[in-house]
Amino acid sequence: MKYSTKDIENILYKYLPIEEGYQRAVIEAMNYSFRAGGKRLRPMIMKLVYDMFAIEEKLDLIGPFMAALEMIHTYSLIHDDLPALDNDLVRRGLPTCHAKYGEDMAILAGDGLLNFAFETASKAFLACPGNVAVEKAFVSLAKRPGIYGMIGGQVLDVAMSGKPLDDEQIDFININKTAALIVCAMEIGGLLGGADETDCENLGHIAKCVGLAFQVQDDILDIIGDEEKLGKPVKSDEKNAKYNYATVHGLEEAKCYVMEMSRKAIMMIKDIKASNEDARQQLMELVNSLINREF
């Protein structure tokens, strides 16, 4: 079985809140942004790593975490697009959350999604009460998107906007702002699938390489990408005077970096002791596709 984006969405959508009650307005805004497309890369990676290790599929265990991580990713986009931050009106070819529902509702929708992510993940406690691996997965879900992960990277990105960045700072931003959620996806997939400590550590290294490749490819596409395929305006880094790997080191070096990181990741994926070869194969294809993607 090979997962399509649609297959992953079919799992995720089951966990969305129903648009009813007095809080309907915020749920509509949350679901609008959640359903606005995207590659579903993080839950896809989580599921593939889970499948690599799991003897028996427990969807009521991995499903809540897949949905939770995608909710966290979505909230971060909603808040990132706000006027006080990137001030973007279009994403994935659609109006951003605040452009459609107003700034007040977009702030609350972001808060709602971040909070609902933990509420959703906590459903896994009901499926497996008293299970330490689930608790560890929760620790990862709480840590990686936070101030020592994604938010930490965003803060430096915001604070240094328009100012030159050195390599250490670019690395810090890419590792935290982007790679942290990929690390989270692989860690949780491994933990819930039953990977041992060494495997989990290796998954962390793999995820870091994948995240770095993904972010630098993003920087490259912002320079040479096709606005229509990307679903958002290009040259936004130039417009916002943002320094990143591609603008600092140039296109050719950036392309080499993406290739190198992906190659390293794939080599390490080959070495993982996995019981499910199909899942390993699709994970490697997925990483490969990140190099050649146009959106």
Add this chain to the structure above:
Amino acid sequence: MKYSTKDIENILYKYLPIEEGYQRAVIEAMNYSFRAGGKRLRPMIMKLVYDMFAIEEKLDLIGPFMAALEMIHTYSLIHDDLPALDNDLVRRGLPTCHAKYGEDMAILAGDGLLNFAFETASKAFLACPGNVAVEKAFVSLAKRPGIYGMIGGQVLDVAMSGKPLDDEQIDFININKTAALIVCAMEIGGLLGGADETDCENLGHIAKCVGLAFQVQDDILDIIGDEEKLGKPVKSDEKNAKYNYATVHGLEEAKCYVMEMSRKAIMMIKDIKASNEDARQQLMELVNSLINREF
């Protein structure tokens, strides 16, 4: 032993992140708002309820949850004060987070605190791995502040700003926007202290009464309070044309309502099977003080 606000703060402050590293800017903003005072009502209530039941005090179990709930309360104030929402520049006699650190940093500081709350609470898993009561406490921490709790109440409050509210809507706002976090405090205190299911249910009823009394007293103080004692401008509900229990039913009826809710809560607290009478006594005094408070 009787807790002062300072005693509770001594517990809470241990869990604050250190202001260092590339993410320093956001941590400063988070800690500034967290340290800006307040009654520490929610963690105080949580600790008193915990003490009522717990045979032996485990501070590494209850401490993370006390800090987490106060972080969630603080984030909600930071985002509530933003220009797109209440647009308040002063709180507790100090500049609000965005007035001091800018709107971008205030959005990230709020996100950071909400996320760090769950990261902090997850430390309790290390203190007691595989413990179902801790997992249930986590479920409460994720549910009560969310779209089916605090955020749900905020949404109706924001959506109806300036429009007349009926009693059902006022109740919905007060139960969710304010009482939900008090319910969370009592539920978690009970769960971690070892209360049984009936006790936990009763604690929920008590907390709802306390929360409703607290909110309506807030509405009253907005009409007749002393700006200096409150540390924030009064008549803000009038200014923002906000309907609430006190503006709709009048001052006298509102005062009766606060008395009635507090009386009910105290009667129920008396009936709880608790092992620690001192804690019960202070909890009753605390509820009583909510009726007579001037700030």
